[in-house]
Amino acid sequence: MSRKAALAVLASLGVVALAAPAASHHSFAMFDQRQMMTLEGTVKEFQWTNPHAFIELEVDNGRTKQSWSIELNSPNNLTRQGWRRTSLRPGERITLRMAPLRNGEHGGLFLDLTKADGTVLDSGLPKNGQPVNVPQF
Numbered sequence: 001m002s003r004k005a006a007l008a009v010l011a012s013l014g015v016v017a018l019a020a021p022a023a024s025h026h027s028f029a030m031f032d033q034r035q036m037m038t039l040e041g042t043v044k045e046f047q048w049t050n051p052h053a054f055i056e057l058e059v060d061n062g063r064t065k066q067s068w069s070i071e072l073n074s075p076n077n078l079t080r081q082g083w084r085r086t087s088l089r090p091g092e093r094i095t096l097r098m099a100p101l102r103n104g105e106h107g108g109l110f111l112d113l114t115k116a117d118g119t120v121l122d123s124g125l126p127k128n129g130q131p132v133n134v135p136q137f
Helices: 003-025 075-080
Strands: 037-047 054-062 065-071 093-100 107-115 119-121
Touching: 037 119, 054 093
Parallel strands: 065 107
Antiparallel strands: 037 054, 037 093, 054 065, 093 107, 107 119
């Protein structure tokens, strides 16, 4: 094999190796998207960060307070749904719908929420139990 061909093969392998983490990053397998949970709580933190925004929610179940970490789309996708960096503030009361984590931990994939004033903020994701990023045959 010529030196030029060997370099081309190595460069191609490098590109493939770099793409593998990006493909795995976009898995939604950890969420049970056939289930929908509703939480009522207080926003502790709203993280407007790439690659995904997060809502840290405190839920009072009557006996104890639970902390939930809810994963949202990217800020770019949320902006297309009408969101802004200032859409949520710590201390706000919200009712949130999400697909829970499969492992039972306090977290999930954000679907939509309603603020105390009636404002609805949406994810743009399906809410009919149809999983995201699953090929249809």
